[in-house]
Amino acid sequence: MKITAPHLGNVYIAAKALFDGLGIEYIMPPMNNKEALEIGSLYSPEEICLPYKIMIGNYIQAIEKGADTVILPGSCGPCRFGKYAEMQMNLFNKIGKDLNFIVIDAPTDIGIKELYSRVNQISKNSRRRKIRQVGALIRAVKVMNLIDEIEEKAHYLAGYEVIKGECKRLLNSCKRDVLNTNNPRDMIGILEEYKRKLDSVKIDKDKNPIKIAIIGEIYTIIEPFSNLYIEDKLMDYGVSTKRRLTPSWWVKDTLLKPTKLNSLEIKRSASKYLSIGVGGHGRECIGEAVLAQKEGFDGAIQIFPLGCMPEIVSKAILPTISKEKDFPIMSLVVDEMTGEAGFVTRVEAFIDLLERRRKNVLSRS
Amino acid sequence: MIVGIPKGLLYYKYYPFFMTFFKELGLEVVISPDTNKGILDEGVKYCVDDACLPLKIFHGHVAVLKDKCDIILIPRIMQVRNREYICPKFCGLPEMIQNSIPQMPRIIDKPIYAGTRKKLYSWAKDIGRLITKDKSKIKRAFNFALIEQDKYKPGYNDNNQGLTVALVGHPYNIFDKYINKNIVQKLNKLGVGVITEEFIEETLIDEEVKGLYKRPFWTFARNSYGFAANVYREKRVNGIIYISSFACGIDSVVIELIKERIGNFPFMTLKIDEHTGEAGLDTRVEAFVDMLGRGVI
Numbered sequence: 162m163k164i165t166a167p168h169l170g171n172v173y174i175a176a177k178a179l180f181d182g183l184g185i186e187y188i189m190p191p192m193n194n195k196e197a198l199e200i201g202s203l204y205s206p207e208e209i210c211l212p213y214k215i216m217i218g219n220y221i222q223a224i225e226k227g228a229d230t231v232i233l234p235g236s237c238g239p240c241r242f243g244k245y246a247e248m249q250m251n252l253f254n255k256i257g258k259d260l261n262f263i264v265i266d267a268p269t270d271i272g273i274k275e276l277y278s279r280v281n282q283i284s285k286n287s288r289r290r291k292i293r294q295v296g297a298l299i300r301a302v303k304v305m306n307l308i309d310e311i312e313e314k315a316h317y318l319a320g321y322e323v324i325k326g327e328c329k330r331l332l333n334s335c336k337r338d339v340l341n342t343n344n345p346r347d348m349i350g351i352l353e354e355y356k357r358k359l360d361s362v363k364i365d366k367d368k369n370p371i372k373i374a375i376i377g378e379i380y381t382i383i384e385p386f387s388n389l390y391i392e393d394k395l396m397d398y399g400v401s402t403k404r405r406l407t408p409s410w411w412v413k414d415t416l417l418k419p420t421k422l423n424s425l426e427i428k429r430s431a432s433k434y435l436s437i438g439v440g441g442h443g444r445e446c447i448g449e450a451v452l453a454q455k456e457g458f459d460g461a462i463q464i465f466p467l468g469c470m471p472e473i474v475s476k477a478i479l480p481t482i483s484k485e486k487d488f489p490i491m492s493l494v495v496d497e498m499t500g501e502a503g504f505v506t507r508v509e510a511f512i513d514l515l516e517r518r519r520k521n522v523l524s525r526s
Numbered sequence: 527m528i529v530g531i532p533k534g535l536l537y538y539k540y541y542p543f544f545m546t547f548f549k550e551l552g553l554e555v556v557i558s559p560d561t562n563k564g565i566l567d568e569g570v571k572y573c574v575d576d577a578c579l580p581l582k583i584f585h586g587h588v589a590v591l592k593d594k595c596d597i598i599l600i601p602r603i604m605q606v607r608n609r610e611y612i613c614p615k616f617c618g619l620p621e622m623i624q625n626s627i628p629q630m631p632r633i634i635d636k637p638i639y640a641g642t643r644k645k646l647y648s649w650a651k652d653i654g655r656l657i658t659k660d661k662s663k664i665k666r667a668f669n670f671a672l673i674e675q676d677k678y679k680p681g682y683n684d685n686n687q688g689l690t691v692a693l694v695g696h697p698y699n700i701f702d703k704y705i706n707k708n709i710v711q712k713l714n715k716l717g718v719g720v721i722t723e724e725f726i727e728e729t730l731i732d733e734e735v736k737g738l739y740k741r742p743f744w745t746f747a748r749n750s751y752g753f754a755a756n757v758y759r760e761k762r763v764n765g766i767i768y769i770s771s772f773a774c775g776i777d778s779v780v781i782e783l784i785k786e787r788i789g790n791f792p793f794m795t796l797k798i799d800e801h802t803g804e805a806g807l808d809t810r811v812e813a814f815v816d817m818l819g820r821g822v823i
């Protein structure tokens with residue numbers, strides 16, 4: 162069995178750690194690229210959301226590299242993501258490409274037995290003993306948490322760095338170096354070293370950079386290709402960014418969901434404006450906007466794919482928050498037609514606006 | 527007190543319940559007029575532009591109604607069957623309205639879970655209490671409302687013409703004649719009868735959806751799929767027309783699942799938004815009927 166999984170930000174790094182640890186061959190789809198999106202759009206219904214299309218591109222490019230099985234997480238509504246797996250299976254049947262799907266759904270939907278049997282389809286291919294399989298999983302989670310932490314740090318410190326571009330350079334070489342080993346323990350070592358390096362980046366504490374929160378639909382904010390690498394661009398501009406939704410956040414949130422103790426702070430912050438979950442991460446988007454204002458950010462950017470249902474609800478609410486709290490929020494919609502030029506112009510204009518606001522406040526006081 | 531009920535979204539399916547309930551509680555009920563150009567324009571003006579047509583139209587209904595009533599029903603219908611949803615936009619409907627339309631009167635926005643009678647009653651109790659202290663009155667109003675709802679049988683079942691098509695889609699797209707440009711009448715004029723999902727038994731729909739890999743978790747999508755699959759399998763109709771709104775995330779999925787199921791069976795999607803012209807739609811319907819007619823001979 163040769164396993165692959167669709168791209169979502171840095172998850173491929175954790176996936177590599179997991180499958181290397183299990184001794185199962187893992188085919189990483191080529192990093193997201195234009196061609197993947199083009200292939201995906203060709204095979205997808207026109208009005209399906211962008212993440213679906215990019216994922217199809219990932220599968221097909223992974224098949225070309227020899228993959229025969231894909232794993233992906235499932236969900237049971239209310240949003241479309243829950244139906245992805247079924248539609249994708251139908252598609253691959255129709256175009257006659259062999260691809261075995263393993264969908265990891267919540268036990269509340271498919272029963273614990275079914276979940277166990279699905280997980281077993283993967284683990285039976287590992288010749289390692291059970292105890293070592295568990296170890297591999299633990300290390301993969303650790304890798305994921307580390308890379309998320311590193312990325313978060315780099316995005317934030319980019320506004321304070323003394324040597325321009327240092328954070329971005331470190332982040333990029335970290336992502337490169339960590340793939341150079343097939344031993345999960347070494348991966349952890351490499352990541353920890355980069356974390357230390359980032360901690361000792363020379364920073365200017367008095368700098369007070371523009372700070373922007375990145376909020377919106379989870380795939381399009383985590384997967385840099387889908388948002389035209391907005392976080393990288395903001396690093397170049399010397400803007401500090403923060404994004405609460407990460408793969409490690411998602412795992413924690415999903416595991417805690419049955420207890421209703423997940424993301425309490427976000428839910429509490431959202432409650433005045435949206436008291437109820439609307440599927441996807443619409444409520445989180447509202448809560449994060451409120452939190453960002455409270456934490457002294459200059460503004461927030463909401464990103465979502467064209468036609469994304471939960472985020473359309475949020476988009477209707479955000480202007481009220483913006484007005485009530487005097488907090489600029491910009492919404493960016495992305496799809497396969499989004500052009501680089503227009504996108505950059507809007508981001509730059511938004512940064513300009515935030516800078517002007519600061520100057521006005523200063524001159525007024 | 528005057529309560530306003532906007533004639534949009536699931537109004538077409540559940541108005542007897544709401545109307546009877548409020549009337550029995552002694553309120554005066556006002557309803558917005560049938561959808562028209564003015565209502566659509568109001569909706570387009572207020573609603574976020576990324577939304578689908580039915581949602582924009584609902585905004586329009588609220589806008590023309592808001593000054594004519596003291597309190598307005600923005601039904602946050604979360605569920606009509608257990609463990610299923612309708613659409614993410616329904617869950618956030620009151621928030622969308624309140625943040626988009628200025629100077630709203632008081633609104634009724636309490637989530638409605640209608641999966642069981644008991645759950646629905648708890649909604650009725652809470653709303654009733656805003657209006658009267660008399661508990662038995664609320665109970666009576668609720669019971670009456672359910673009886674009226676039960677009596678109401680919307681939908682079409684006309685297979686006495688030469689050809690028959692199944693009309694599939696969300697209830698508001700099927701029943702709002704402004705949205706669908708009066709398609710039923712058009713089809714009848716062409717000698718085509720129409721049937722809708724209301725006339726297929728629940729058990730048959732259940733039967734069909736069992737074939738899916740994943741439990742369908744949107745009620746109306748489940749109905750649409752089950753209905754289409756059933757009329758196809760039992761050859762009850764000559765073709766299927768799906769009325770869909772642009773930017774409807776649910777339809778984009780259901781249409782794929784239906785196509786997958788019915789293969790080459792005659793199927794047409796009519797995608798509608800505020801720019802859809804009547805002439806273009808006519809042409810497509812006529813062409814489809816033409817094709818079906820040739821199939822018969």
Ligand code: SF4
Nearest residue numbers: 210240242441469470
């Ligand atoms: S949340 Fe948005 S992007 Fe995700 S499945 Fe739903 S509509 Fe698609």
Ligand code: SF4
Nearest residue numbers: 578613771774775776
């Ligand atoms: S189901 Fe579709 S048409 Fe209905 S409100 Fe949701 S997105 Fe709009």
